[in-house]
Amino acid sequence: MTPLTSTPEWQALHSDRAAIEDQSIAALFADDPDRFTDFSITVDGLLLDYSKQPISRAVREQLLAVARARNVAAQRDAMLTGQRINRSEDRAVLHTALRVPAGAPGWADATIARDVTATRSRMAELATAIRERQRTGATGKPIEHVINIGIGGSDLGPRLVLEALAPLSDGPRVHFVANIDGVELQQAMAACDPERTLVLVVSKSFGTVETMANAHEAMAWLRRCVPADDVLARQVLAVTANLDSVRALGLDPDLALPMRDWVGGRYSLWSAVGFSIMLGLGPAAFEALLDGAHVMDRHFAEAPLESNMPVMLGLVSVLNATLLGRRSQAVVPYTERLGRLSAYLQQLLMESNGKSVDTDGDAVSLSTAAAVWGQTGTPGQHAFFQALHQGTDVVPVDFVGVARPVAGEKGDPLELTAHLFAQGQALMQGRWGEGLSAMQRCPGNRPSNTLLLRALDARRLGSLIALYEHRAFVEAAVWGINAFDQFGVELGKGLAADLKPIIAGGLEPAGLDGSTAGLIARYRHWRG
């Protein structure tokens, strides 16, 4: 893979780096009254406004030239058509196939489409039977609670969606359990009647320590509390790509909902991993979520690069993170319902693109993924916004707003929206003028994107999530890295397994580094 820095297109952009950094965003508006129209893109009720970035028309052309030089369109097509683009794991990457409506033309082959439709139908039948109380728990009581046990991609997506659309929930109440310390599981078990609870064990690998530990605990609870021999068969359901391990846990693999190896964990909420969404909101809402994502997929596949929302969002990110060295990025949704968004995007963007070698294994020549963080507005305004306005580092912000709240939600987002728009304006304009002390002045010229959803509903949420998935793809394509493996996460998992018996006191801490040995000694001492 040619290093990005060796391409003439990047070199041309880089030679203008200082000018771009100094570019007054306000001046770009003054020079071009139509700038908002030209630097915003709308796809089916989702608007991206990237006009408050230091990007002139000429700079946009340079960015697009970089995208062409990196074959972003060809790389996209290779993903969509099921080529094995995840080279380090020799896998195709087909989360987009999960969102093609049944019978509609997709990009991948027909076998995959049939498999996707079959799983979706099975999920819908089962969810309907549970929601309509035809399929009960082992003692004949209806399922009113679901405990979703999973972590990372087997947790964050369904959690985000169910929190966002909670007012639409008319099915069993879903409780999420990810951490291994037992806190969430204890809380969930305390809130659930075991005879009316379905436990979902969601794990692509079915080997993740946290998930397996929590699954054992929850299964023991069901066995203890439900007087029926077939309680596990009736009330525990595995969602996985590893059916052999389902058997090892004592569950029937024939009952499990399958995942495929061509779906990465952090791209999997559209698969059977989203079963808890279907249970909570119903199959129609799940379909709407998929439809919204598919609309974004089609747009990504078909729109010219310059009016392609994920392409432009990805290029803006590369400009900030790589060209201008802005190593962190805030995501601030202006609705409490999207409070999980920054955590979701942390995994999506940082696990995908926190890489320092390219697809050939050579060191990349420039910085890749920036740190992603944030919380909702307006609480975030009273926490970290001071640093956004006056701190020494420029932190690009993605604002996310909704024109209409989720159906059934009380409260009007107008007040919040005023804050949202005001913050973007304030970051750009700053505050200057006679009579202001140095402490009172705000430098301004700080970039932001604004994403505005016509309404917070399943369809727009699907589009929004798919947009960020494709942004990660575009960034990776430009950087020349593989967005679909995550070997870095494995290292700590292995070390934790080695350390556990030492910390527990069964093994002596031989050969450890001084810090780890010291920490273990102190922990043991304080634990008593």
Ligand SMILES: O=P(O)(O)OC[C@H]1O[C@](O)(CO)[C@@H](O)[C@@H]1O
């Ligand atoms: O679904 P699994 O296999 O339990 O993995 C959970 C998560 O662990 C990771 O492998 C690493 O955090 C993620 O990519 C994945 O979403």
